[in-house]
Amino acid sequence: MxxxxxxxxxxxxxxxxxxxxxxxxxxxxxxxxxxxxxxxxxxxxxxxxxxxxxxxxxDPRCVLFPENLHISRSLKRFIRNTSYRVSFDENFPGVIYWCRRLRAGLDGRGTWITLEMKKAYTRLHELGFAHSVECWDDDQLIGGLYGVCIGRCFFGESMFSRSKNASKVVLIHLMAYLQQKGFELLDCQQTTDHLLSMGAQEVSRQEFQQYLQRANVPPYGPFVSQF
Missing domain, CATH: 3.30.70.3550 (Leucyl/phenylalanyl-tRNA-protein transferase, N-terminal domain)
Structure with a gap:
């Protein structure tokens, strides 16, 4: 085909x-x-x-439901003892910069986050549809993720970590926030062992479309972010 x-x-x-x-x-x-x-x-x-x-x-699609997030005992212990600080939408350009840089490789080509993509998602952020979660150690940005929000669905795009468990910490804070706001799911797009270990699961394309409807994601708009 x-x-x-x-x-x-x-x-x-x-x-x-x-x-x-x-x-x-x-x-x-x-x-x-x-x-x-x-x-x-x-x-x-x-x-x-x-x-x-x-x-x-x-098809299938990897998703993470807020209520199904799994946090290991060792990670819970780490979070209790860490001095990391987590913020939302405090440094979107910095998050997408590091997501791009850490995947680009020596020649700058080993990433799907092209300069065109970076510009496009920054524009969505300015319009209120793309959001970031940041992890800080003092004033250093050590981890983060960004994605797109429509209705009560967060479409994850990329994440990075420059220090131990930093990306896991931002994911945990994001999921707690999404659950508090009544979000249906986090779309992880592609399946990884890391996501599965934290409670993600695969659903069929048809099921995913049904979840989008439940999350108040209208096909063809009008589009509203409930983040």
Missing amino acids: SCFQLGDELWFPPVDAAEDCGLLAVGGDLSPERLLLAYSLGIFPWYNPGEAILWWSP
């Missing part, structure tokens, strides 16, 4: 038309309007530098 070619028109094909690997479409742009439409439909961009924009809707 061939993926769909996008042009200037603001649209996406049905997610069920995605290839087995999850690839749905290629092309288009990273305008706020297209990004918000994509997330509302369960689609996200992910591509390498120098490539056309690739749009994905994987």
Whole structure:
């Protein structure tokens, strides 16, 4: 099956038309309007530098429900004894900078967070749809994550850690915040052993679409962040 070619028109094909690997479409742009439409439909961009924009809707999908977060006893002990400070939306540019830098490699190309992506998500942050969680040791930014929020769903994009357990600490604080605010789920996009160890699970594409509806994520808008 061939993926769909996008042009200037603001649209996406049905997610069920995605290839087995999850690839749905290629092309288009990273305008706020297209990004918000994509997330509302369960689609996200992910591509390498120098490539056309690739749009994905994987099946299965990795998600984390706030009430299912698993925190090991050793991690609980670490959190009790640490001096780390956690903040929200205090340094979005710094978080996306470190997410990009730590994955870029020596040639600067080993990351999907292209300069175009960095600019696009910074714009979503300015519009109130992209958010960051930061972990600090004194005045040093040592960990963080960022993602997009529509309705009561947080679509995680990337996270980083420069010190022991820093990324786990921000994830725990984010999940506590999402549970307090009545969020349905955190979309993790891709499955990793790290996420599974903290309570994440896989759901089918069809189930994910149903969760989006329950999370008040309207396809085609109007879009509101409840973060």
